[in-house]
Amino acid sequence: QVQLVQSGAEVKKPGTSVKVSCKASGNSLTELSMHWLRQAPGKGLEWMGGFDPEHGDTIYAQKFQGRVTMTEDTSTDTAYMELTRLRSDDTAVYYCAIAVKRRCFDPWGLGTLVTVSS
Amino acid sequence: DIQMTQSPSSLSASVGDRVTITCRASQSISMYLNWYQQKPGKAPKLLIYAASILQSGVPSRFTGSGSGTDFTLTISSLQPEDFATYYCQQSHNSPLTFGGGTKVEIK
Numbered sequence: 001q002v003q004l005v006q007s008g009a010e011v012k013k014p015g016t017s018v019k020v021s022c023k024a025s026g027n028s029l030t031e032l033s034m035h036w037l038r039q040a041p042g043k044g045l046e047w048m049g050g051f052d053p054e055h056g057d058t059i060y061a062q063k064f065q066g067r068v069t070m071t072e073d074t075s076t077d078t079a080y081m082e083l084t085r086l087r088s089d090d091t092a093v094y095y096c097a098i099a100v101k102r103r104c105f106d107p108w109g110l111g112t113l114v115t116v117s118s
Numbered sequence: 119d120i121q122m123t124q125s126p127s128s129l130s131a132s133v134g135d136r137v138t139i140t141c142r143a144s145q146s147i148s149m150y151l152n153w154y155q156q157k158p159g160k161a162p163k164l165l166i167y168a169a170s171i172l173q174s175g176v177p178s179r180f181t182g183s184g185s186g187t188d189f190t191l192t193i194s195s196l197q198p199e200d201f202a203t204y205y206c207q208q209s210h211n212s213p214l215t216f217g218g219g220t221k222v223e224i225k
Binding site for chain 1: 160164167168
């Protein structure tokens with residue numbers, strides 16, 4: 001059973017960057033399709049992007065194109081999501097999750113709260 | 119982008135009630151519809167995928183139905199642990215999109 005452990009909460013200034021990590025255990029990252037989603041306080045879920053095994057590439061939601069980079073270190077089975085040029089509306093809990101069974105998500109990490117404030 | 123619309127946005131129900139949540143897609147998504155349950159401060163949990171397939175370990179009181187643009191999540195007999203927010207998600211096209219959520223509260 002795959003388990004995902006995310007890095008701790010972050011507080012960032014507007015205009016800076018944040019890099020959130022997600023370590024997978026129970027399976028090699030090379031066998032998984034890792035995705036990132038976020039949830040602003042009191043709001044719904046938003047997909048940011050993830051690995052598309054059909055094309056062998058990472059795809060990003062257009063909303064985040066140019067600001068987000070998702071990478072993987074297969075030697076440590078750790079995935080990373082870096083978001084640049086942070087704004088106050090990027091304040092959210094960021095989740096990593098595994099896409100299975102035609103892109104539903106299971107399991108999820110516990111989430112990483114990123115607060116963007118001056 | 120495919121828009122997902124859930125209704126109602128919230129509902130109050132009692133233990134033992136039958137609860138139905140609907141999700142409508144802005145275009146046909148075949149059966150590429152998934153349902154999640156989220157409790158406060160927790161990550162979402164997959165309940166149902168491909169519109170009607172119960173995820174392993176999920177109680178059988180949860181059922182999903184529908185295809186095309188209209189989908190339903192039904193809880194046959196609401197239990198205390200079912201009070202939560204429920205989200206639908208389409209996995210037909212990128213960007214993958216979610217409904218706005220339905221909060222199920224105690225009456």
